[in-house]
Each structure stands twice: as structure tokens, then as C-alpha cells.
Amino acid sequence: MPRVEISKMTKRFNGFAAVEDVTMFVDDKEYVSIIGPSGCGKTTLLRCVAGILRQDEGEVRINGKSMKDEPIEERGVGYVFQDIALFPHMALWDNVSYGPRAKGAPPRRTRAIAIEMLEMMNLSDRQRDFPHQLSGGMQQKAAVARAVAPGHSLMLFDEPLSMLDARVRSALRFELRRIVKDLGLTAIHVTHDQEEAMAISDRIFVMRKGIIIESGRPSDLYFRPRRLFTAYFLGESNILPGRVLGSEGGRTEVFVGRFALRASEGSVKEGERAVVVVRPELVELDGEQDENCLTGKVRSRTFEGPFARYLIEIGTNLFLKVKVPARRGNRLPEKGEITRATFRWEDLLIYEYPSGGLNTEIGW
């Protein structure tokens, strides 16, 4: 039995459907995230699960039980949002033990929970500190501890890391996942940050304009997205228009600019317009492979730490972004040089050309 079942949920504000007919399941001990651009409805969806908002249609079931008439405090969920929710006048210890105590847990049990929580968060030696004495990252960890302490096994995270410094944010991602997994919790995590979603979750739901358009494991969504919007939103992509020549043996032949390329099989028919997608880091420059080969002039080359970013002009108004790992040993082309850009056919994905135009499909 899934821990959380959301079925046919719709939530409107003044007639505008912020969440529209959403059905999704979250398994026990699963860590899922919901990503999408701002205004896509992800926070509204989470608030309906928490009971902060009431949906207009559909149902939420937690542990098989309908939440229809269940108020927030009876749903057994911990909620953490981006503003850190700690009592400023209470030491860390009191903040963390507040929940169990308020629920009437005996002192010994409350103490045991607080010790366990603080140990889990690596905050034991800061238990006497007040929130303002802790760094932002520590405060947010403490807020998670406080939300988990009353015994909640379902956690709802609403952009919990977005107020933190980039460096703290990326460290805390892995911490948060570790904590949820070590405690055997189920979590739904809402974020606009695709890298955070990939780092933290077992499964990702992509939401756009109130609808869940796709879900899957991080690697499947990143390397094999079924929807063009996912390819655009989750990480960086080259998105190029083309036309299908035909397909054979599980591969589709497609014309992009002046190049004939082979893509993994799609549903686009011969002669039709298509959109092809390849990740910038899966393209090699002046490498040995020759399956899909484009040539062009290096327009720019920028240092970006672990990768060098290239922009290759492969046709009139047609550019290919390439990210070359800095650790790659051989000589790399300079600005102005002609280079060969190659990639595997299975890394070239093909989609139907959107009927509303490319910009409508991948914008928001």
C-alpha cells in the first residue's frame, strides 16, 4: 500500500486551476520531489496534502485513510518550509523536545527523542545554543529535527533549502536525504532546483501549469525524458529543430541543419518536423567516435571549473552547447577553430515538433 495517494486532485483560486486533476502515489519510505517553474502549482499541491489548503476536487489518502475531514494536526505529517521555523527564545534542546512534550510524551521518552534527533543531525554539542547562535544550515537542520521529533513519519518539505547559501544548500541536500533514509521516513520535497531534486530523491515528478507531466528516477528523467519540457527544465540541453528522413533498426534518421544524424527511435513519422535533444556534456570535441558528427566553428570557450563550456556554430543561427570535462587530457580547440562535435546515437533524443511552436513548449 502506498503511503500517500493523491487522486484526481484539483485546486482552483478564483476559477484558475493551480492544480489540475493530479493523481500520484508515494511509496512507503520513498523520497520524492516535485519540481517545476515558479507558479506551476507544486506548493499548492503540497499544502493540500498537509491540510493547509483544501482541494476543490479529488482526494488525499495517507496510510490508506482518507484525509477528507482530517485537520492538519491529525494528519501526522511534519512540514518544513523555507523560512526556518524555530522558537527564537528557546535553546536548541527545547526546540527539538517541544513537539513530543506538547503531545504528552513522558519526560524520559521526550529526552530520548531529543538526544536521538540531535545526534542524528550532528548537533549534540550545540544543544544549549539558541537559534541565532547557529549558522543558517544548522538552523534548518534543527527545524527538520523539530518537525520529525513528534514522531511524524511523513515529511513535507517546501523549498527547505532555498534561503541558504549555495554551498550550504548543496551540502544540506545530502544531509537531508541521509536523515530521511536513516530514520526510515517518507518525504515529499518541493523545489524549483533541478540539481537539488536529482541529488535528493528516489523519484522526481515534473509539474507544469498545474499538471504532473512526467515522473521517474533521476537518471531516467535526465537521460531519457519522455517530454521535451523535462529535457529543457531538468538540466541543460541542446534543443534543435530538424526533419525526419526515416527510421530503421530502432534508430531514426533526422536532418538538423546540414547534418544527417541518427537518433534513438521516436514516434515522429517520415518527412515530419521534429525536435532533437542532446545533453552538452555528452558531446565530444575532436574525439574518436564518429556516429553522429557535426562540424562547426568555436564561437566561445569559457572556463567553468569542472567543465569548459563551448559554443559551436553548426549552421546559420544554429549553435551547439558543449561541456568538456576539464580532466580530459588531450588538446582542446580554441576560439575560432573548426572542430568536430560527436556523440552516440542513443544520446540523441527525438520529439515531435510542438504544435504550438518551440518557444511555447519550453518556456513558461
Add this chain to the structure above:
Amino acid sequence: MSALPRIELQGVSKRFDRIIALDNVSTHIDDGEYLCVLGPTGSGKTTLLRSIAGLVSPDEGSILIDGARVNDLPPERRNATMMPQNYALFPHMTAWENVAYGLRSKGASSEVIAKRTMDLFQRVRLQDWTGAYPNQLSGGMQQRVALIRCLASGARTLLLDEPLGALDARLRLDLRRHLKRFAKRFGLTVIHVTHDQSEAISLGDRILLLRHGRVEQAGTPRQMYFKPRTVFAASFVGDRMLFEGVVTEVRPEYVLVEIPRAGNIVATAQGMDKGELVVVTVRCESLRISTNSAHEINRLKGTVREVRPLGPYFRCAVEVPRGPTIYSHVPSGELLRNPVNVGSEVEVEFSPKEALAYKYPEKGLALEVEAL
């Protein structure tokens, strides 16, 4: 163009009550340069920016713009404009009115206003959007309108305080590049404050890393990335593993370091003594996973515990038996061709050139790098 630095700070200090926000900061920004001021929350980077803008007056030191001391000049006479984080476009005014507003308040004639405003809109290719209200524009368009509004008054220096902070992560990536192109096209001098090291690396001609109100290190992105001067700088710029150990042998340019429960490694260091406690840092992408290493040194054996895709690279966790867990970043193109399997026994190897040793910080490593 003058040979003078466009902006110069000489021994600038600023206190707020008991907090020292800036502590004797000296630096300069050249004409047409894109400087990223990087640092954690509370490092003084916003105070630095606001001091240049004239919104904060330093307790000590001088701020010079084009060679002239501007400490006593009001913000509007400094020829340096600050763009607020959320752009602060007037919502009830059209894009055109927003841009023309600055000129109008300076008392320009309506002819001059119209000509200059149109010129700016054309240069950012928004001439068809002059009648739109801010909420009818995309995030990228709003940013362009906010930028040309800053320029409308004739300012050649742009001060940006976390200009991408309020945006979706996805949009942030696109707008980064627009920002840099915009600055270079208009020949602007830019000071850009950020806490995001990857933003600083990909945008800055130079980076100024601040910490506790002081300059920790200044240099080009490459210098900051490959040659961090301190453990803090190393931990702040790029993703790195930090190993604690003891120097057991000293050679010219290299030291042999014993890492408890992991083994010996050869690291680059100068001026270290035998027996000294050190921290060795290695960038995560320099830690290579192999199953049949040909190298004799800097090989750590372990078991792969997790392989997590993070987009352009995979983060592989390799656990050394009873020792540290090492995080290696493997480029996705490489990993898809040569998969790394969870549970397999591997070696993690790295070049002595990639391993940088620093003296162990006095107050302890965790406090020094301000870890979680």
C-alpha cells in the same frame, strides 16, 4: 579609456554596533572589468557593494571612482548604479516608462528622453515590448529592462547584489550568460555580489573572496579554482574532499602525508615540517575511479556505496574500509560508457599535483571551513 582603475578601495572599514562588516579592505576594479564578490552570508560583500554605491558610509578608508575620492558624494553623483535583487520595476508603469523615469527625474528634455530610451530598448532587442507592463514580461525580459533602466541615467558602473538570487534555478543559468554579454556589449564595469561559487567562476573576469569582512583571496577564476591560498578558499571554490593527516616526509615541493585509516598520499606543499598536522584537499573531479590503476602512489582502495546522477556528472561515494568515504565526480559522458557499479571494489587515484596540503587550522577544520 583611462589607465586608472575605475574604482579603488583603500583600507575601507565599517562596523555595525559590535559587528565588523568590513575590516581594512583594499582592492581595485579596472575599467570594463566584471568583478564577482564572493563569500558566505555575513562576509561583508553586500556592505562592500553598498559602500561603493554610497548607501553605507565607511568608518575608515577611501573609496575612489575614476581617481576621485567619493566618500562624501551622494549615491546619485557617483556614476555607479545599483540594481536591486528583485529588479524593483514599477509595476504600474510600462517598460518604457520605467526606463524613461530615471532620465525624466534628471530633468532631460522629452526629445532626449525619447531618443535615448528607444536606443536602449533597441540595443537589448526589446523595441517591440516598450508598452508592456512588468508582469507581462518574462523573467529574462524584466532583467533586461531593469538593466537598461540603470543605464538610462548614464552610469557606466553597475552594482549587482545577488541579481540572480530570486530566480528559478533553471532561469538563473540562462540569465547568467545574458548578464555577462550585456555588460561586455555596453562596455560596463560590473561588481556582482554572490554566494554561489559556480556563478562567480563562470561570470567573473576576477573574483574577490571575502570572509569576516576581509579579503581572503583575489584572482582570476582559474587562479581561485586551481590555486586556492587557504583551506577556506579551497573549500569555498569548487567541490573538494578534505583529508586530515600528518606529514611524514618532506621533499622539495612535495610532502608525504599519512591519512589515518586511509594510507599515505603525496601532496603538493611548501614550507611544511615533518610531523606537522595538515589538511590535504583534492577536487572531487580529480579523484578518478579505476579498477586497474597503473600508478604506484595516491591510490585509495574502497567499495562503491552510491552512484548518483547530478546531471553533467555522477557523484560516486567510495568507502575506504574503516576509513573515510571519498566522493568522486565522474563526468556523465565517461560514466555512461564505463559504468561504475554499486558494491564493486575500486581504486580512487589522483595526481600529487591535484592534492594541495595546508597547515591544519588552529581553531579546527570544521570551524575553519564553516561546515554544517
